[in-house]
Amino acid sequence: MTDTQVRPRPPGATTRPPVADHKGALRKRRRKESLTAYLFLLPWFVGLIAITAGPLLTSLYLSFTDYSLIGDSNWVGFDNYIRMFQDDPRFIKALTNTAIYVFVSVPLQLAFALALAMVLDRGVSGLPIYRSVYYLPSLLGSSVAIAILWRQIFGADGLVNEFLGIFGIEGMGWVSHPDTALGTLIILNVWTFGSPMVIFLAGLRQIPTSYYEAASLDGAGKTRQFFSITLPLLSPIIFFNLILQLINAFQSFTQAFVISGGNGSPADSTLLYTMHVYQKGFNSFEMGYASAMAWVLVLIIAALTGVNFLMSKYWVFYSDK
Amino acid sequence: MNGRKNGATKLCSALLLAGALTFTAACGGGDSGGDGTTTLRVAWWGNDTRQAITEEVLNLFMEKNEDIKVEMEYSDWDNYYDRLTTQMASGDAPDVFATEIRRMGEFGTRNALADLDGLVDMSGLDEQLLLSGQLEGTQYAIPTGVNAFIIAANKTVLDEAGIALPDDTTWTWDDYKEFSAEVTAATDGGSYGTQLSFNDAYLNIYAQQHGEKFYSDDGKIGMSEEVIADWYSFQQELIDSGASPDASRSAELGSTGVEASLVATNKGAFGMWWSNQLNAITTGSGSEIVLLRMPKDADAVSGGHFLQPNMFWSVAASSGKKDAAGQLVDFLVNDAEAAAIIGSDRGLPRNEAVLEQIRADLPETDQASLEFIGALADELNDPPKANPNGAGEMPAMLERYGQEVVFGRMSPQEAASGFINEANSVLSK
Structure with a gap:
């Protein structure tokens, strides 16, 4: 028995078939909900149109010109795009550096995030504190202060070398050697595993414990449970984190800029893509060329994200499908 | 029914709020003046010593010219030009700024610098040296002094x-x-x-x-x-x-x-x-x-x-206050009191009249530089011209x-x- 049947009809109310009434209410609620959603999205839309869209389109236009920041510009067609691949060895260098940076640091970062999330999910006391502590680097990681700190830690007389000195190992200037400088940047990015960790933690909480109970009754060990329950059920979250961190990593700039003193030193080993864009734009007064490079980066990220979405069919498991 | 009306009200207020925000943003950054004073923005790069010296000399300028207010924008060398060119690109260049020989030409040829002829008194300055601040005969920059x-x-x-x-x-x-x-x-x-x-x-x-x-x-x-x-x-x-x-x-x-x-x-x-x-x-x-x-x-x-005039003062072509800006540059290169504060921080002054007045009061390090450059005088090669883009x-x-x-x-x-x-x-x- 439901409420509607008990409640007396208000006088004068039109009689409608109960099913249709239900559908109408649903539609009404949906419309209301989507209106609310749009309202929440509104500030973002205003921001997009007023702040982002203009510069975005302008930079697309500029990428076909020889705009130099100050002074006039001329239309040069696809010259900038062609030059990138033919006459700019540093472009290739920057692309290689960035690829190494992204494809090493992102998987490591996600692995760390997942591992820590699983430890924290075990029910440590004081979870909010741990969560905050590990999340902190994500907030600070891209700041100038941390980059300067990093430079000190990995410098010739830095903490790392002092630590190594205890074991009688003579260190070197990690940030200033071309073989290791990019490595310190990668470590810095891995260190900011807090934000994917928090998302993983939320994801882990969503997995019903009954699955694990059932599995352990069937004799599945911890490893088996991890691969057969945790990973598949967490795969949408992993996918989400992967996409997000890939895009972030491709756009890394501040850390490399500060640690290398703004020029990708030593010997271009920390010249990330965005830094080359910046240098071309602001040091060489080739803003047109820099815009073209920025758009190539957009294409690269879009292509990679597209590939990821295609591949996700084979490994991402949505339990509600 | 009630709910929808509520939504519409919310939508309206949200739109208004967003509009107001955009409006404030668009109106921000205007000139603050209005009480008859001119506000000049001055930019330079340098270490802490130079920052203190420049602040002192600019404060002196404000004391002497009460109708001009100077806003100081300093940064370290690494980011100086990035900031300056961005400001130029957005039409927001400081009125007066420091450049050096490697970039001066670049700004000059792109019409970002004002012609200083008539704005600054150049009669006391070393002619050979002034050439380094010229592009095709136009004086775009005043050398602050020389360095070796x-x-x-x-x-x-x-x-x-x-x-x-x-x-x-x-x-x-x-x-x-x-x-x-x-x-x-x-x-x-x-x-x-x-x-x-x-x-x-x-x-x-x-x-x-x-x-x-x-x-x-x-x-x-x-x-x-x-x-x-x-x-x-x-x-x-x-x-x-x-x-x-x-x-x-x-x-x-x-x-x-x-x-x-x-x-x-x-x-x-x-x-x-x-x-x-x-x-x-x-x-x-x-x-x-x-x-x-x-x-x-x-x-x-x-x-x-060689003696390198490796620092210049320039006035932005976009500046609406060129007279006041010229007045400031003039003060910085011709005033004896200013020179006494600046010393050799921006190179040794080549304004002979000024130099004679302040020579005795210069700190020891500056006296040493002067002596050194004096001893070098016969061995010097020509000062460099404005550098290529x-x-x-x-x-x-x-x-x-x-x-x-x-x-x-x-x-x-x-x-x-x-x-x-x-x-x-x-x-x-």
Whole structure:
């Protein structure tokens, strides 16, 4: 028995078939909900149109010109795009550096995030504190202060070398050697595993414990449970984190800029893509060329994200499908 | 029904709020004036010493000109031009700003600088020197003074190592290397002889000693591959002989300013810097610092030294307050009181009248620089002209190829030819 049947009809109310009434209410609620959603999205839309869209389109236009920041510009067609691949060895260098940076640091970062999330999910006391502590680097990681700190830690007389000195190992200037400088940047990015960790933690909480109970009754060990329950059920979250961190990593700039003193030193080993864009734009007064490079980066990220979405069919498991 | 009305109200207020926000944003950043005073924005780069000095002199200017208010925008050298060009691009350039010879031409040819003729009294200034701030006859920039690129020797470190101050009229590059290596050896690694410098002024001097010019008359690289390769391999020899720290320590030092340099922290006997940095080095180290000529080989054509007007004051072409801006620049280069505060921080003043008035009151370090440059007078080569476009990229490029050499990834020859190719592709475009 439901409420509607008990409640007396208000006088004068039109009689409608109960099913249709239900559908109408649903539609009404949906419309209301989507209106609310749009309202929440509104500030973002205003921001997009007023702040982002203009510069975005302008930079697309500029990428076909020889705009130099100050002074006039001329239309040069696809010259900038062609030059990138033919006459700019540093472009290739920057692309290689960035690829190494992204494809090493992102998987490591996600692995760390997942591992820590699983430890924290075990029910440590004081979870909010741990969560905050590990999340902190994500907030600070891209700041100038941390980059300067990093430079000190990995410098010739830095903490790392002092630590190594205890074991009688003579260190070197990690940030200033071309073989290791990019490595310190990668470590810095891995260190900011807090934000994917928090998302993983939320994801882990969503997995019903009954699955694990059932599995352990069937004799599945911890490893088996991890691969057969945790990973598949967490795969949408992993996918989400992967996409997000890939895009972030491709756009890394501040850390490399500060640690290398703004020029990708030593010997271009920390010249990330965005830094080359910046240098071309602001040091060489080739803003047109820099815009073209920025758009190539957009294409690269879009292509990679597209590939990821295609591949996700084979490994991402949505339990509600 | 009620709910929808509520939604519409919410939508309206949200739109209004968003509109208001955009409006405020669009209106922000306007001029604050309105009480009859003119506000000038002044930008420069530099270390803490210069910041304090410049602040003092600008405050003096405001005292003397109560209708002008000066807003100061300073930054360190690394980001100075990035910021300035961005401001120019957005039509928000400071009214008065400092430039140096490597970038001045770039701004001038792109019409970002105002013609200073009639705005600033140039009668007292050295004519030869004024030429460096001209492009095709138009005075776009006023040189603040001159510098020589020199070797600063730290007496404390030399004494510690038991090494006598070298005779700079006769010393050769090999002497420089040997003395430096001896310092490192004598102090048992506590101090080093010297640190690497990939400064373009150093290469310029080195090239002139070999009878070559850094820039050719058509604004490309005028040096031969051989000279540049020699220069790079000499830097490598400094590391190999122990005269300088290893490659990665050198790279680390290379990314810091003069205050953190070896010579300014009593960890190095020699360092190559501009003469106006003597003050910063002396203050930093607390030691007696002696200026020395650059070494040269017996077959050198000349000592290679030149007086570089490596800093200028310019007025933005976009400035709406050119008269006040000109007044400020005039004050900075012609006023004796201002000169007394500035001293040699922006190079030694070349305004003879002003110089005579302040000479006696100058701090010891400035007197030393003046004396040094005076002694050098007969050996000097011509001051450089405004550099070709793209010159601003040379220092970083020289350093990058230098690092390829000292980290053993390129031979000096490869680095030299790589540098020439890349440099010529960006110069005089």
